[in-house]
Structure formats: C-alpha cells, structure tokens
Amino acid sequence: MLGNGVVGILSETCNKWERRAPLTPAHCARLLHSGKGNAGVARIIVQPCTKRIYHDALYEEVGCEVSEDLTDCGLIVGVKQPKLEMILPDRGYAFFSHTHKAQKENMPLLDKLLAERATLYDYELIVGDHGKRLLAFGIYAGRAGMIDILHGLGQRYLSLGYSTPFLALGSAYMYPSLAAAKAAVISVGEEISTSGLPSSICPLVFVFTGTGNVSQGAQEIFKLLPHTFVDPSRLPELFETARSKNQQSRVMKRTFQVYGCVVTSKDMVQPKDPNITFNKVDYYSHPERYTPIFHERIAPYASVIVNCIYWEHRFPRLLTTKQLQDVTNKRRTLVAIADITCDIGGSIEFVNRATTIDSPFFRFDPLMESYHYDMEGSGVICSAVDILPTEFAKEASQHFGNILSQFIGYWATTKDLTELPRHLKEACITHRGALTSLYEYIPRIRNSTTDVRYNASNGNHLAGEERMIA
Numbered sequence: 165m166l167g168n169g170v171v172g173i174l175s176e177t178c179n180k181w182e183r184r185a186p187l188t189p190a191h192c193a194r195l196l197h198s199g200k201g202n203a204g205v206a207r208i209i210v211q212p213c214t215k216r217i218y219h220d221a222l223y224e225e226v227g228c229e230v231s232e233d234l235t236d237c238g239l240i241v242g243v244k245q246p247k248l249e250m251i252l253p254d255r256g257y258a259f260f261s262h263t264h265k266a267q268k269e270n271m272p273l274l275d276k277l278l279a280e281r282a283t284l285y286d287y288e289l290i291v292g293d294h295g296k297r298l299l300a301f302g303i304y305a306g307r308a309g310m311i312d313i314l315h316g317l318g319q320r321y322l323s324l325g326y327s328t329p330f331l332a333l334g335s336a337y338m339y340p341s342l343a344a345a346k347a348a349v350i351s352v353g354e355e356i357s358t359s360g361l362p363s364s365i366c367p368l369v370f371v372f373t374g375t376g377n378v379s380q381g382a383q384e385i386f387k388l389l390p391h392t393f394v395d396p397s398r399l400p401e402l403f404e405t406a407r408s409k410n411q412q413s414r415v416m417k418r419t420f421q422v423y424g425c426v427v428t429s430k431d432m433v434q435p436k437d438p439n440i441t442f443n444k445v446d447y448y449s450h451p452e453r454y455t456p457i458f459h460e461r462i463a464p465y466a467s468v469i470v471n472c473i474y475w476e477h478r479f480p481r482l483l484t485t486k487q488l489q490d491v492t493n494k495r496r497t498l499v500a501i502a503d504i505t506c507d508i509g510g511s512i513e514f515v516n517r518a519t520t521i522d523s524p525f526f527r528f529d530p531l532m533e534s535y536h537y538d539m540e541g542s543g544v545i546c547s548a549v550d551i552l553p554t555e556f557a558k559e560a561s562q563h564f565g566n567i568l569s570q571f572i573g574y575w576a577t578t579k580d581l582t583e584l585p586r587h588l589k590e591a592c593i594t595h596r597g598a599l600t601s602l603y604e605y606i607p608r609i610r611n612s613t614t615d616v617r618y619n620a621s622n623g624n625h626l627a628g629e630e631r632m633i634a
Contacts, residue, residue, distance in 0.1 A: 165238050165254045166283060166596070167579035169206035171195070171572060172237030173223075174259070175213040178244040181337075181521045183217045183557035184301075184564070186241045186259070187572070191565040193226035195572055205576050209237055217557035239576040241568070244551075248276045254596075256575055258285040258568075264593055266609035274594070274606070281597030285575060287568070289591040298587065299567050301553035301560050305504055306381020306472060308336040308555040309547065311345055313468060313502035314352070314385075316525050316545055320499055323539040326362050329355035336555035337521055345556075346388060353389040360418025365499075367406045368422045369399070371466040373482065375428060378472035378504055383424065390421040396431045399465035425462070432458040433480055456480040459487035468500045475511035482511040488530040488544075498544050506550040518550045 173192075176182040187195070187208075195205045208228040212220050220230045234240055235252060242259040251257070251273075261284060263274045277284050287299040311333065318330030329352045339345035361368060370386055372379050394402055402423065409417070430442045433454040447454050463469070463483060471482065481487075491498060503515045514528050517535075527536040529543035539545065553560040574584055581589050581600070593603045 166256050167577050168236075168238035169204070169577050170237045170239070171205055171208045171576050172234035172240040173208065173210045173228075174234075174240060174242035174246050174250065175211035175232075176216070176243055177247050177250070179551055179554075180215075181551060182244055182554050183215055184243045184554050185216055185218055185557075185561045186243050186568055187565045188561050189218055189222040189226045189228070190562075191569040192223060192228050195569060196227045205573060207236070209234055217561060239572070241572070243564075245270065245273055248272060251276050251280050251282060253280040253282065255280075256283040256285065258287065258571075258575060260288055261286045261593065262288075264289060264603060264606065266606050271610060277594050278597050278599070282594060283592060283596060284594045285588065285591050286593055287591070289593070290571070290587055291590070292587060299564065300377060301564060302377035303381035303384075304553035304556050304560040304563065306378040306383075307342065307345075307385050308552040309378075309502050309504035309549070310382040310385035310470065311336040311349065312524050312549065312552070312555075313470065313500055313547055314349065316539075316547060317468065317500055319539050320545050321365065324499075326365055328361055328365075329353075329359065335521070335524065336552075342556050342559045346385070349385055349388040356422070357390045357420055360420045361422075363406075363417045363419055365467070366419035367402050368419070368467045369394070369402070369465055369497075370422060370424050370468045370470060371462055372424065372426045372470045372472060373428075373432075374473040375426065376472065379426070379470070382470050382472060382502075382504065383426070386422075386424055391424055392421055393424045393426070396425055396427050396462060399425060399462065403465055425466075427458070427462055431462055432456065432482060451479045454480065456482075456487075458482055459484070459491060463487070463491045464495045464497060466498055468502065469498065469512075471501065471503045471505055471512060473505060473511060475505070475507055479511075481513050484513045485530060485533065488514065492530050501544055501546045503546060503548040504552065506548045506552075508548070512546075515546055515548050517548065519546075519548050521549055521551070521555060524549050 173185065173187060192208050196208060210220065210223045210228045210230050211232055211234065212230050224230055237255065239256040239258065244260055245262065257277065261270060261273060263270045264286060290298045292298050312335050314330050315333045315335050318328055318333060321328045322331055333348055333352050336345055339348060372383055429444055429447055433447060434442060434457050436453055436455050501512060503512055506518055508518060509516050517526065519526060524547045525545045527538060527541060527543045527545050529536065529541065531542065571588055574588055578584055581592055581595055590602060592600050594600065599606060
C-alpha cells in the first residue's frame with residue numbers, strides 16, 4: 165500500500181478553529197496533471213470537511229475524489245495530528261506530529277503509528293542545507309499574533325482609562341483576508357498619526373525577541389503603524405527624553421508614533437565572567453556560563469513584549485515570575501505580552517496555559533501571582549494561542565502548499581527510504597512500524613525526567629531561535 169501513488173487529505177479534527185489545508189485545490193490540480201518529484205500522483209482523495217477554508221466542491225472540480233474512506237491511499241497528509249482511530253495500517257503519513265521531542269501528550273499517537281506499522285514524515289523536521297526549516301507557518305503566526313495583541317491592547321488601555329486607536333482593531337480571524345487585516349492596521353496607524361496617543365502611556369515600546377520568521381511576521385504588521393526602531397542600548401535614553409518633555413510641558417501632549425526594539429541573545433544574557441564578551445556559539449554550547457539580563461535592561465522599558473524565540477530548559481528564561489515582580493515594583497510600564505511561541509511554562513515562566521482564538525487573553529497579576537480572564541485590575545495581559553496561522557487560513561494554506569506540493573510525489577511513490585532526497589529521508593520518524601535511526605533517542609527521553617530536545621537533522625541542541633510553530 166505504501167508508495168502506491170494515491171494521496172489522501174485528512175479532515176482536520178484537532179481543534180474547532182483549524183481551517184487550514186495542507187494542499188489547496190490548485191496544488192492538487194498541478195499534482196494530478198503534471199506530477200511532482202520523481203513520479204506523478206495517480207489519485208487524490210479528500211475527506212469531506214465543512215469548515216475547511218477550501219470547500220469540497222473546489223477539490224472535485226480539479227479532479228479529486230471526496231470521500232471519508234482513505235483506505236486506497238498509500239500517503240495521507242494533514243496539517244495537525246489526526247485522531248488515533250484515523251490511523252490506518254501500513255500507510256505513510258505527513259503532518260505536524262509534535263513527537264520528536266517525546267512530547268508526553270503525543271506519545272499515544274506515536275505508539276499508534278508504530279503499532280500500525282505506519283511511516284511518519286514530520287513537516288517540522290524538513291530542513292534545508294543551511295539548517296533552516298523548509299515547511300513552516302511561522303510568518304503567519306507572527307502576523308496573526310501581532311494583530312491580536314494590538315486588538316487586546318486597545319481593550320486593556322480602555323480598562324486603564326485610555327481611549328486609543330487600537331480599540332477599533334479586531335482579532336485577525338475577523339478579517340476575510342490578510343490584506344483586509346493589514347488595511348485595518350493601516351487605518352489605526354493613520355489615526356495615531358493624526359490624533360496621537362496619550363503621552364502618559366508613551367513612549368509605547370514593542371519589544372520583539374528573535375529575528376526568525378515569527379518575528380519578521382510580527383514586525384511586518386508593526387511597520388504598518390507610524391514607528392521608529394530603537395537599539396536596545398537606547399531604551400533608557402528614549403524614556404528619559406520622553407519624561408523630560410512631559411515635565412517641561414504643562415499641557416499633556418500627544419505622541420504620534422510607536423517604537424520597536426528587536427532583541428537577540430546578546431540582549432537577553434551576559435557572560436558570568438566579566439572578562440569575556442558575549443559569544444553566541446559559546447552561549448548555545450554552555451548556557452550555564454551566562455546569566456540573564458533581559459529583566460534588567462529590556463523589560464523595564466517595554467510596553468509590549470512580542471515573544472518569538474525557541475527555548476529549552478537548559479537556558480535561562482526570558483522572564484521569570486520573580487523578575488516580572490521586580491520589574492512591576494520598579495516601573496509599571498509593561499502592559500501586554502504576546503507569547504506567539506506559545507511555549508507553555510517556557511521562556512516566559514508565568515505563561516502556564518494556552519489561550520484560544522475566541523478567548524485569546526488572560527491577565528496575570530505578578531504581585532498576587534493570580535490569573536484572571538478579564539481586562540480589569542492589575543497586571544499584564546498575555547496571549548498564547550497555539551494555532552495562530554489558521555486565523556489566516558487561506559493565505560497560510562497557499563504558502564504551505566507551495567512547498568509541500570514539491571515533496572508529495574516523492575512520498576507518494578517511494579517505498580524505500582534510501583530513494584528519498586536527504587531532507588525528506590531525515591524527516592521520517594517511523595518507517596514500517598519502527599523508529600528510524602535518527603529518532604531512536606525518543607524512548608530514552610520518554611524514560612528520563614530530563615527535558616532534552618534535539619534537532620534531529622544534525623543531532624545538535626536547539627536554542628535561542630524561533631520556536632517551530634505549526
């Protein structure tokens with residue numbers, strides 16, 4: 165059955181908001197009529213789904229079959245993990261499995277795939293020659309996450325007694341397209357340019373962590389507002405200048421722009437040894453030699469932290485609960501955190517829960533260490549939505565399928581892993597019911613209390629870069 169040239173597309177079942185498709189009707193049409201990879205695709209069978217961004221009829225129009233029954237398919241693709249009962253024996257599967265770090269919640273899925281002698285290709289592990297992922301939704305997560313936090317910022321400031329142009333902005337999913345959402349942000353920016361922001365909440369500083377696709381997507385939306393980017397070293401000067409102007413004026417002035425600041429590892433930690441300078445390679449290899457500084461040099465000046473970095477436990481956290489308490493006692497500047505990485509209990513310690521698209525925020529009061537689901541009261545609002553890209557389901561599916569469609573022909577017709585290109589072969593976690601050699605470490609992690617995370621493509625640990633967002 166494996167490698168028979170028949171491809172199935174799963175109905176997404178993991179979340180009510182999941183509307184993405186791994187392949188659009190246009191991608192399917194090209195696969196059916198021209199083939200990709202080392203051979204053509206004979207048939208494509210699409211499971212019916214009434215919430216998918218592309219209607220079933222659109223797939224039928226290009227020659228796909230629509231059926232719940234995928235038993236004829238040798239390769240079955242989706243976006244997120246299917247239900248266990250959907251796994252068929254002796255098939256190939258491709259989706260974001262979230263299993264290669266031995267994530268506890270997904271071990272039943274891995275066990276099911278092994279028991280059914282299935283072959284699993286994980287999109288997250290398809291890495292190019294330069295170590296960068298080839299298949300990712302990160303830029304869409306950044307775009308949607310940034311729009312959502314601007315939406316929340318308007319509500320939060322209103323509860324604090326300030327009317328701002330952000331109040332007119334909706335959540336990302338409320339717009340029919342990315343272009344429409346961008347137009348709404350531009351409109352907010354025009355209002356800031358003409359009417360300004362209350363000086364008492366300014367300078368309004370957005371701090372972006374990391375420089376990967378997630379951060380780039382968030383910054384892309386931010387740049388639609390009237391803005392100036394500031395080097396991390398100039399944040400104290402920015403605040404002193406603003407304070408001086410306010411003290412000199414008897415009339416509360418308005419501010420007509422926002423500020424952005426991009427920080428990387430060197431702004432988050434420093435060497436414990438004062439005689440050496442920061443070295444990125446050394447930090448990734450020996451994080452125990454470094455001490456955190458983000459809470460002292462960056463967080464006190466941030467209005468909004470947009471977190472876009474990958475993190476693992478052997479590295480210092482970006483911001484702990486105790487550090488936030490210290491920041492709050494010294495300066496009540498921080499209003500919101502957009503944890504676009506949605507790394508629960510990760511680099512931002514107090515983000516200990518995910519939020520949802522229809523309820524994207526919680527309020528954390530650091531002094532009371534309490535959580536609330538309203539905009540009133542003390543603390544910071546936090547967003548941590550784990551499927552942000554689906555808020556732009558159509559554009560995200562098109563973007564993703566443009567790359568995925570190049571791999572389908574190989575997977576659909578190959579029975580022997582040795583026939584695959586390196587980047588596709590190394591993305592295979594299980595083959596015919598056994599873990600492949602690159603992923604034989606998974607049982608050891610399952611049996612260990614230590615949180616060890618691997619970059620399976622080269623055997624190295626990952627740190628400090630954007631999280632692998634699905």
